[in-house]
Amino acid sequence: MISDRLKLLGLIDLLAVCAYGLLLPILPLFLIDQFYDSNIFNIALAYTFYLISMAGFSWIFRIFIEHGLSIVRIKLGLIASTLILAVMPILYMYAKTMTDIYLIQIFIGMAFGIMKIAWHKLTHEKLTDTVSLEAFSHTRNLFTTFGLGIAAVLGGFIAYQYSYRPLLCLVFSFAFTSFASSLIYIFTSEKKHKATKRPSH
Amino acid sequence: MNRWIRTAIQGDMFYLMAFGLLTPIFALFLKEQIPNANLFTIGLAEGIYLLTVGILRPFTLLSTSGDSKGWRAQSLLWFGSALVALTPFLYLLSRDMLDIFVIQMIYGIGIAFSEPAWSRLIGLTCKMQPTKWEPFSTTGALISAGIAALGGFIAQTQGMKALLFYVGITLFFAAIFMASIYWRFGLNSKYKNI
Numbered sequence: 025m026i027s028d029r030l031k032l033l034g035l036i037d038l039l040a041v042c043a044y045g046l047l048l049p050i051l052p053l054f055l056i057d058q059f060y061d062s063n064i065f066n067i068a069l070a071y072t073f074y075l076i077s078m079a080g081f082s083w084i085f086r087i088f089i090e091h092g093l094s095i096v097r098i099k100l101g102l103i104a105s106t107l108i109l110a111v112m113p114i115l116y117m118y119a120k121t122m123t124d125i126y127l128i129q130i131f132i133g134m135a136f137g138i139m140k141i142a143w144h145k146l147t148h149e150k151l152t153d154t155v156s157l158e159a160f161s162h163t164r165n166l167f168t169t170f171g172l173g174i175a176a177v178l179g180g181f182i183a184y185q186y187s188y189r190p191l192l193c194l195v196f197s198f199a200f201t202s203f204a205s206s207l208i209y210i211f212t213s214e215k216k217h218k219a220t221k222r223p224s225h
Numbered sequence: 226m227n228r229w230i231r232t233a234i235q236g237d238m239f240y241l242m243a244f245g246l247l248t249p250i251f252a253l254f255l256k257e258q259i260p261n262a263n264l265f266t267i268g269l270a271e272g273i274y275l276l277t278v279g280i281l282r283p284f285t286l287l288s289t290s291g292d293s294k295g296w297r298a299q300s301l302l303w304f305g306s307a308l309v310a311l312t313p314f315l316y317l318l319s320r321d322m323l324d325i326f327v328i329q330m331i332y333g334i335g336i337a338f339s340e341p342a343w344s345r346l347i348g349l350t351c352k353m354q355p356t357k358w359e360p361f362s363t364t365g366a367l368i369s370a371g372i373a374a375l376g377g378f379i380a381q382t383q384g385m386k387a388l389l390f391y392v393g394i395t396l397f398f399a400a401i402f403m404a405s406i407y408w409r410f411g412l413n414s415k416y417k418n419i
Contacts, residue, residue, distance in 0.1 A: 065380075177272035
């Protein structure tokens with residue numbers, strides 16, 4: 025049986041991934057339409073920056089949490105990464121050149137890199153004997169794939185019907201819900217921690 | 226097994242190389258080459274691919290996870306890889322978005338067949354647990370980052386059709402390479418315990 029806290033972690037991940045899944049399939053068209061200095065090569069370069077940033081920061085964060093105050097750093101990592109993901113759609117709206125887009129892509133890569141490690145650590149911590157890692161990751165993959173599929177169709181429809189700005193607002197709302205869920209996750213854990221400590225005093 | 230070959234398999238770099246070339250600019254290819262492509266139909270095409278994978282993957286996963294020797298997984302890998310390798314050439318032949326939707330479905334079937342089979346074969350031949358793959362996926366991400374830039378450069382200088390042709394050729398050789406690696410060093414090898 026999957027616990028409520030594990031479901032909440034799953035929701036945080038699903039919302040964050042689906043938020044960007046709304047935009048990702050049509051991101052090249054968004055860049056071509058909105059930025060005068062965009063071309064095929066620098067759109068691919070933006071994608072490259074995102075991947076390098078994600079790989080680099082996930083590696084750095086993995087080393088960072090191996091030292092002291094591990095659980096605090098993991099929780100802070102989750103909050104910081106979801107906060108960055110929530111802010112980025114707003115920056116997309118106000119970006120003027122492809123250089124701004126490169127920076128945004130680096131920040132998004134950083135957020136996903138940190139979130140990947142923090143989320144995995146927290147998930148492994150919450151997994152019990154009744155739920156295996158393999159079963160949980162298969163379930164997560166299934167939900168994420170369906171979520172991304174639906175998000176791609178929805179994102180394309182909104183951009184086609186109403187333009188990019190409402191789409192970016194929707195991306196923001198999904199990402200912000202993910203951030204709010206991660207705050208709920210952290211604060212409820214503190215409450216429970218206090219509640220378990222109180223009787224011993 | 227040679228440790229570099231093992232790293233290549235675990236880092237899934239050959240498939241990444243091919244997909245990474247096209248991924249960032251696939252929407253632009255559709256917009257430029259297909260007459261009735263718009264934001265909605267491009268989103269729908271991506272959705273069709275993902276939903277096909279989402280629907281079929283649990284079944285292929287179930288099929289491969291119960292396969293103790295790996296023979297069924299190997300057949301699924303071959304069949305799936307053949308479908309995936311066919312996809313870029315079908316893109317070149319497509320005339321409207323309806324063709325693209327069908328091709329996306331074929332591509333989804335290919336991925337749903339080959340990806341779980343691939344994971345299973347890595348588990349069987351390399352004796353590696355998924356939790357130990359992290360360094361390889363980081364390597365894979367860095368490789369696909371470089372390949373994405375290369376894909377953009379090829380499309381910019383030589384055009385989208387040339388890029389699709391390169392993707393198709395790379396996928397074709399990647400599929401043959403992966404199949405022969407598993408055939409030689411994996412299930413049919415005397416070096417099973419590596």
